[in-house]
Amino acid sequence: MTNISKRRIKGRFDDLTAPPPDTTGMPEDVAERKIREHQEKKQRVIHRRKELTPLLHDLENVGIVVDDVWDLVNTNEDYLEAVPVLIRHLELPYSEGNKEGIVRALTVKAARPDAIQPLLRQFRNATDNDAVGLKAAIANALDVVADKSVMDDLIALSLDSEHGPARADLVRKLARWKRDPRAQHALEHLVDDPYIEVGGRARKALGK
Known part of the structure; x- marks a missing residue:
């Protein structure tokens, strides 16, 4: 059996080790509320990380040791070997906070092209617009x-107002491809989108 060398990646932030708020000079009720909120936040992090146990285990099996998937989001280190694991877990039923952490950990060029289709499926299935x-x-x-192989998918999703302002970064992608007639036509249509986040991106891309 091959021994895999392991390396620990620490994020720049850790909610579990963050010190409690300085309540010096605060009214007693305000200070108590701040302390309570701090403790409640730590409990949420503990609960969220417990759910991540299968992912953290699989990451360690490929040599990446982290306390939280958000450690990958909040690092400048490369973690190429983690990408296939993240893609596999992307489509598992994690809570929204953990799912978002996986998504943001895949927001790297190293995730091309394997993450494209799973991310498209996740976008279509997500309900928060x-x-x-x-x-x-x-x-x-x-x-x-994403690359131009899925331009038609991104155009269709961008033009579908049911996805609300969550489409804004899809429009930004189309703006990068505006020399392509398909992207240009979609951007011209999106100029009058009812959501300012979407229409604004389209207008900026077209210089309007």
Whole structure:
């Protein structure tokens, strides 16, 4: 059996080791609320990381040791060997916070091209259509990893207003391809999109 060398990747932030808030000079009720919120946040992190146990185990099996998938998001280190594991776990039923961490960890060029289709499926299936959240994070990942082989998919998703402002980064991707007539036509249509995040990106791309 081959021994795999392991390396620990530490993110720049760790909610579990963050010190409690300085409540000096605060009214007693405010100080108590701040401390309580800090403790509750730590408990949420503990619960979220417990759910991540299968992913963290699989990452360690390929030589990547982390306490949290967000450690990969908050690092400048490369983690190419982790990408296939992340893609596999992307399509498992994690909670939204952990799913977003996986998505953001895949928002790297090293995830091309294998992550493209899984990310497209995740975007179609996600139900939060807000400008910030899981679906918007998936759009941001597609902006980084998608190539022209899925341009027609991105155009169709960008033109579908049911996806709301979460489409904004898909439009940014189309803006990079605006010399292609297909992208150009889609951007011209999106100029009048009812969501300012989407229409604004289209207008900026076309210089309007």
